[in-house]
Amino acid sequence: MVGRLAVVGVGAVGGFFAARAAAAGVDVQLCARRRFDDLVIRGPDGVFRAALPVWTNPEQAEPVDWVLLATKVHQNATALAWLTHLVGPDTVVVVAQNGVRQAERVAGVVPADRVLPTVVYINAEPVAPGVVEHRNYGFLHVPAGALADRFAEILPGAGLLRPVDDFAVTAWTKLTANTAANSLTALTGRRLEVLRRADVGRLALSIMREAVAVAHADGAAVPADLPEVTIGRLRNQPAGSGTSMLYDRLAGRPLEHEALIGAVVRIGAEHGVPTVVSAHILPLLAAISDAASPLPVAPTR
Numbered sequence: 001m002v003g004r005l006a007v008v009g010v011g012a013v014g015g016f017f018a019a020r021a022a023a024a025g026v027d028v029q030l031c032a033r034r035r036f037d038d039l040v041i042r043g044p045d046g047v048f049r050a051a052l053p054v055w056t057n058p059e060q061a062e063p064v065d066w067v068l069l070a071t072k073v074h075q076n077a078t079a080l081a082w083l084t085h086l087v088g089p090d091t092v093v094v095v096a097q098n099g100v101r102q103a104e105r106v107a108g109v110v111p112a113d114r115v116l117p118t119v120v121y122i123n124a125e126p127v128a129p130g131v132v133e134h135r136n137y138g139f140l141h142v143p144a145g146a147l148a149d150r151f152a153e154i155l156p157g158a159g160l161l162r163p164v165d166d167f168a169v170t171a172w173t174k175l176t177a178n179t180a181a182n183s184l185t186a187l188t189g190r191r192l193e194v195l196r197r198a199d200v201g202r203l204a205l206s207i208m209r210e211a212v213a214v215a216h217a218d219g220a221a222v223p224a225d226l227p228e229v230t231i232g233r234l235r236n237q238p239a240g241s242g243t244s245m246l247y248d249r250l251a252g253r254p255l256e257h258e259a260l261i262g263a264v265v266r267i268g269a270e271h272g273v274p275t276v277v278s279a280h281i282l283p284l285l286a287a288i289s290d291a292a293s294p295l296p297v298a299p300t301r
């Protein structure tokens with residue numbers, strides 16, 4: 001018996017990994033704000049459809065063996081209400097969210113030795129409650145170790161779980177790319193092709209160099225040429241490629257800026273590393289996010 005998995009936040013990431021676990025025979029419980037009948041993942045390999053149990057109110061929840069937290073980071077304040085009911089004495093919380101220092105986000109609910117942070121790589125988008133358009137790849141980097149070995153029984157599919165020896169480097173590497181790519185696409189309202197402009201490309205490099213300086217001060221030995229390598233990769237993404245922050249802006253949803261470029265500014269301040277460019281970008285994203293007006297969603301039973 002591998003245990004029961006509750007997925008909090010059934011969007012692109014939560015929906016995809018819930019489907020993979022269910023397909024492997026795991027007992028999966030969905031925790032969502034809105035009720036839906038079937039979880040549907042439409043992907044390059046076909047369509048997954050299953051009627052998994054859905055709770056829509058944290059009061060319904062009971063302790064499980066595993067929790068996959070897959071809300072956007074700025075949604076954690078409400079999502080943590082689920083965790084207070086889902087976490088028992090042995091529960092492990094897997095944080096499937098962008099950024100660094102994931103364990104701090106759930107520190108009030110579960111001790112750090114029962115948190116498995118992840119770095120998520122997937123190209124997917126939620127198109128309706130319970131329905132996800134999966135475009136490309138989908139895997140989680142996790143710190144190698146005992147928790148990763150146990151979680152591999154929940155996500156046994158080939159390549160879904162990829163343990164790494166230096167998780168801090170993996171997390172900061174992705175955060176470095178996100179600080180520039182997400183921020184500049186969301187600010188300009190343009191796809192990643194905007195980074196091909198020489199001036200925007202220079203701005204992206206400045207932002208990423210600050211992220212690398214902060215990563216080094218925080219003990220993550222990312223390569224010094226990471227910004228140059230990353231800008232080359234971002235400029236060569238397939239036409240039309242965007243970022244999750246751009247999609248959130250276009251949909252009028254709040255942005256995840258505080259967990260991305262905001263984290264660089266905050267952690268930089270902790271270490272006395274200047275982040276002048278990032279600190280100027282941050283309030284612009286905050287202002288866009290403030291103006292977002294998502295539809296209010298009340299929990300239903």
Ligand SMILES: NC(=O)c1ccc[n+]([C@@H]2O[C@H](COP(=O)([O-])OP(=O)(O)OC[C@H]3O[C@@H](n4cnc5c(N)ncnc54)[C@H](OP(=O)(O)O)[C@@H]3O)[C@@H](O)[C@H]2O)c1
Nearest residue numbers: 009010011012013032033071075078079097098120122124
């Ligand atoms: N999507 C990608 O391609 C991708 C790639 C790499 C990393 N990531 C990262 O993965 C994390 C998850 O992103 P995502 O793209 O999966 O986000 P998403 O598609 O927006 O999904 C988040 C889900 O959480 C739900 N939610 C919010 N508050 C909740 C609450 N209190 N209780 C229950 N459900 C709640 C939302 O429900 P509503 O629909 O009701 O708002 C939504 O279904 C983020 O940190 C993101 O940056 C995403």
